[in-house]
Amino acid sequence: MIRKMTLAALAAVAVFHVAVFIEYGTLWVGTLAGYKELLLVFAFLLPTFWAHAPIARRFGTDRLPTLPATAKALLEGGSVVLVSLVFWVVFFSFPQHYLVPTAEVTPKALRLSLAVSAVLSLFFYYFVEREHSRQKLQQEGYRVTQLQKETLQAQLEALKNQVDPHFLFNSLNVLGSLIHLDADRAVQFLGQLSDVYRALLAAGAHPLVPLRSEMALVRAYAQLMETRFGAALRVEWDVAPAWEDALVPPTAVQMLLENAIKHNGATPRKPLVIKVSAADGMLVVENNRQSRTDAVASTHLGLQNILRRYHHLTDRPVAIVPTPASFVVRLPLLTAPAV
Structure with a gap:
């Protein structure tokens, strides 16, 4: 005025x-x-x-x-x-x-x-x-160009992490062990690995995807990791079907699970527990914090990427709540594309 x-x-x-x-x-x-x-x-x-x-x-x-x-x-x-x-x-x-x-x-x-x-x-x-x-x-x-750039960067980062030699080496080791111990589980693990790559590629270059699409990727990734870590990892779900049409940036939730597994220790006696839930217009990813014997340096690139994409998409903030016992990230669920 x-x-x-x-x-x-x-x-x-x-x-x-x-x-x-x-x-x-x-x-x-x-x-x-x-x-x-x-x-x-x-x-x-x-x-x-x-x-x-x-x-x-x-x-x-x-x-x-x-x-x-x-x-x-x-x-x-x-x-x-x-x-x-x-x-x-x-x-x-x-x-x-x-x-x-x-x-x-x-x-x-x-x-x-x-x-x-x-x-x-x-x-x-x-x-x-x-x-x-x-x-x-x-x-x-x-703004749209920047958002597309951030989205493509997130997908590239997710793919890069999945094809990282260390990841592939561990996955192939797990697969090799399962072939001798349990052929059925080996076939299951190979199918889960294929599902992860398929879901990543299906995300496309869209700035937003329905939560159901993101959850398909997240569940495939979680199943792969649970097969790999066994009783040392447990992923719990509480996402009602009513939230499936809400929108989120592609690979955002998957990156949060990946970060939790990367930066926390996990054993059968002290499992890493990741909870994924949706309530009050927010998608919540929470995990218990457990130190690793081989600490991994954090670059915070994943979280920064998610924050930047949400900054372009909405005024609603991403909430990151670290405590000594847990690490919680709350992502706004969007009801319509903002670009």
Whole structure:
């Protein structure tokens, strides 16, 4: 509001003094009373600027897609002129006819003021409001580009971690052991490993995916890890079907499980317990904290990536609550795409 008032005041001063110069050949008005006209110009421009914003939104690039471009441009310009006509009647014609009945205003002067008002309104619309809308569109485009970059980075990071030689080495070792000990479990483990890669690739490059898709990846990954660690790892689920249509950034939940397993110790006597639940519009991933004998340095890249993506998607914050006994991350569940 302050921005529009300041802009209207500056524009009114400029327009008023241009008119004075054209009429009298000077920028100075001899009497203070002559500046009453300046107030009328300001009173005209301020609501005009306010009216321009909804017009620009109504005729934005994503609106009225079925209307031909030429017809849309003519309708947009006509709307601006129509608004200027209404404000001209309110702030010029009405005051001159009813508030100052002794003022002599010729029809030619009225027509000229109407034409000038329409031209001014069009000028400020296309060179002020549309320019502002163009800048906002550029910022939105940059935000979408950044979001796509963050999403692709998350998928790349997830794939990189899965194909990491250490991960593959451990997985193949588990698979080799199972082949000799339990052929059925070996086949199961190989299928789970395949499911993880398939779910990762199915995530695509979308900034948001339904929770059901993310949970398919998370459950496949959890089953793979439970087969690998046995009784040392337990993943508990409490996600009601009602939340399946909510949206989350792809691989975000999987990355949280991966972090929990990477940075915590786990034994059959002291298992690592990861709880995944949904409530009150939040997806909660919680695990008990247990120190590892071979501590792994944390780069926090996974959490930072999730935070940045949510920053682009919504104003709702990601809550990270570390305590000596547990580590909790709460991800907002979104009801509609924000890009």
